[in-house]
Amino acid sequence: MASCQTSGSDANADVLMCLVMESDGYKLAFEKHGVFLHTSTKRQHDQDSMIQGVIRIIEKSSDVILQWIPVDEDEDAAQIHYRKESPGSTDCRTEEELFDPGYEPDWAVISTVGTKGRPQEETPKAPKSGHRGKWAFIISLSDLKSIRKSKPGLGWSYLIFITKDGVSYQALHFHQGGTKALLKALRKYIILANSPKDSRLYLVYPHDSHALSHSFDELQMFDDGSSDLFSRFFGDPYTATFGGFSKVTNFFRGALRPQDGVYQRPLSEMAVGLEDEPGFEVITCQVELGERPIVHRQEPVGEQEWESYFDLEGRVIEVEGLKRRIFSGGLSPGTRKEAWKFLLGYYPWNSTVEERKTIVREKTDEYFRMKLQWKSVTDDQEKRNTLLRGYRSLIERDVSRTDRNNKFYEGNDNPGLGLLNDVLMTYCMYNFDLGYVQGMSDLLSPVLFVTQNEVDSFWCFSGFMELVHHNFEESQESMKKQLAQLNLLLRVLDPALCDFLDSKDSGNLSCCFRWLLIWFKREFSFQDILLLWEVLWTGLPSLNFHLLIGCGILDLEREALMNSDYGLNEILKHINELTMKMSVEDILCRAEALHQQLAHCQDLPLNVKELLGLAEFKSPAPSTDTASPLQPLSPSQVHELDLTDSVSPSQPDSSIEILPTEDTTTSQSLSP
Structure with missing residues (x-):
């Protein structure tokens, strides 16, 4: 294949055109669009400085080749789909292996590569003639000596291919991701071993x-x-x-050392003014963080202090001050039942006692109207309602195993289990678009435990879901976004840990998926979760403080991870085994200290400032006198969520109230 590595636009066009004409023994094994070749390291925005192209692995009768050619138009990029999978189901399995991010098998992360709206091509495209064509290239995998990857940073990942002849091809930048997918595809034909001298260099060996x-x-x-x-x-x-x-093992990790000097592509094939490839490393994040402060938690807000924040008519005075106290100390068990109704938007912060009584009456009637909708469905009707039947089955299964080690839910005839079921079924009537998704029972359980009331728990749960409902959407775009944001924060706070995780194929932080999905419900004891959630509901010091909770856990386990020889599976196992072994007070202190450390950094990147609400040009926070359950809601949702609370003036059903037989503080912790 040496003849394919010719320079010049005409030569490359001829070679690739010949390839197009070869129909016998041809197979397209891999294709990735959105792969750019940057002809200049300067941050220019002209089209010629970034040439868009497609990279392919092509199997021929006697060889396997790697091909990159420029294209004119964008193509659909590979997608990562997170889908809910029933136990034992294999319908949604593809050629890609099912990746288990470390939570229950019911929540499977499926990696599929697909293209939308583009017919399957029978042959590879030949490059356009002209000045862009000279950048196209074909490499036989048998001629490939090594592959250099980009330094982990905040910009696009790139790969540099180096042949046995010492030719270093121009870096290919994956604007839409895909470097790991390409390397995985290449491993079907060659062995990629990490160089012992350079962690960013893969040495290529044949499967022979x-x-x-x-x-x-x-x-x-x-x-x-x-x-x-x-x-x-x-x-x-x-x-x-x-x-x-x-x-x-050590041999295949790189016993053959690369030559110290690697020849660059001839200058005649490079654009004028092209700089050395390492110049691209300016996109990595090197932020000088100051010393991390020491943070101490305060005492929880007691009943007497809570009452001091109300005026004579029952309005909360100095809302922000109260939120700061809850953030720094949490709430005592005696204040939670009332305070959670404010934090979750059931009670407006500026409502009076009489207004709250009216809200309770109205919301109680509304709840039972929705409950009647599914209660009145006959068995004959349900046989023809696949969606409702599916929700009922999934809810019954999840309720039967939710927090059963907690005394509030233990036993087969426990009324708490019935209320869990009824509230979740009614929520399906309240939110038809979302319905029920596994994990919601984990979010409702502590709310029902604290409120001890069916109606109160429903509206508080609805307010909670307004904050996290995107986590349960089928597209999982929100979860992918949050994992990327967590990666961004961790890369600023601890680049060395990020590099380590990247080297172990754990840089996507999928091991943290469950943390973000249900707000650490399975990671801490039941009582610790009550404290953690009320702190997060304050929205302080930023709406994304839950991401810093994740950073705090990783910071706590930093030495255990980096001083080990863990691989991907061991990292997943270690993260899962943290369940119920961490102190929420310690993690809260770490997370707050990390936020203060970032807030005092003068060189913090703008996207990090925006993520933490530190950018000066960001819109001001919603007024504290609204009924918004938390800042993520839009103004229209704020008015819709004048969610009420029931301090239980008069309830139409005696089954609504559950009187605990013992102090809630003595309840057992949640099992993993």
Whole structure:
């Protein structure tokens, strides 16, 4: 394939045109659009400085080649879909392996590569003739010596391909992602081993039995003599066997060292003014953070202090001050039942006692009207309502295993389980678009535990769902966005940890998926979750403080992760085993300290400032005298969510109220 590596637009066009004409023995094994070649390291915006193209792996009868050619129009990029999967289901499995992010098998993360609205091509496109055509290239995988990847940063990832002849091709920038997918596809044909001298360099070896045999000979696994080998084996078979094979692992990680000097592509093939490729590394984040402050938590807000924040008519005075106290200390058990109704938008902060009584009456009637809608459905009707039947089945299954180690929900005839079921079924009537998705029962359980009331728990839960409903949407765009934001924060706070996770194929932080999905419900004890959630509901110090909670957990486990030889599976296992082993007070202190450290940084990137609400030009926070449950709601939603609370003046159904038999503070912790 050396003849394919010619320079000049006409030569490359001819070579690729010949490839198009070859129909026998041709197979398109991989294709990725949105792969750009930057002809200048300057931040220019003219089209010629960034050439859009497509990269392909093509199987031929006698060879496998890597091809990049420029294209004129954007194509659809590969998508990552997070879907809910029933246990044992294989319908949605594709050629891509199902990736388990570390939570229950019911929540599967499925990676699929698809294209929308583009007919499947039978042959690869030939490059356009002209000045852009000279950048096209074809490399035989047998001629490939190494692949250099970009330094993890805040910009586009890129790959540089280097041949055995010393030719270093111009970097390909993956604006829409896809470097890992390409490397995974390449591993079907070649071995990619990390260089022992450069963590960003992959060394290329062929899948060849002769080469493997020769590698064993070079390693001299049995260089101590056969008699000594047998004596060592019988004395310690484990050490002797795995000690030898560890050399094989080390070899494939890069025993063959790259040459110190690698030739760059000839200047005649480069654009005028093109700088050395390492210049692109300016996109990485190197922020000088100051010293991290020490943060201490305050005492929780007690009943007497809570009452001091109300005027004679029952309005809350100094709302922001009260929120700051809740953020810094949380709430005592005696104040939670009332305070949560304000925090979750059931009670407007500026409402009087009489106004709240009216809200309770109206919202109680509204709740039971919605409940009657599904209660009055006959069995015959339900047989023809697949959606309702599916919701009922899923809710019954989830309720039966939600917080069953907590005394409030233990036992088969516990009324709390019935209320969990009824509230979730009624929510399906309240929010037809979303319905019920697994994980919602985890969010409702603590709310019902605190309010001890069916109507109150429903409207508080509805306010909570206004904050997190995007987490449960089928597209999972919100979850992907939050994982990317978590990665952004962690890369600023701890680049070394990010580099480590990247090297272990854990840089996407999918191990943190469950944390964000249900707001750490499975990570802390039941009582700790009550404190954590009320702190997060204040919206202080920023709406994305839950991301800093995640950073705080990773910061706590930093040494355990980096001082180990963990791989991807071990990292997932370690993260999962943190369940119920962490102190929420410690994590809250760490997260607040991280926020203060970032807030005092003068060089903080603008996107990080926006994420943390530190950008000066951002819109002001909603007025504190609205009924908004939290800042994420739009003004129209604020008025819709004049959600009421029931301090239970008069209830139409005695089953609504649950009187605890013992102090709620003595309830057992949630099991993982």
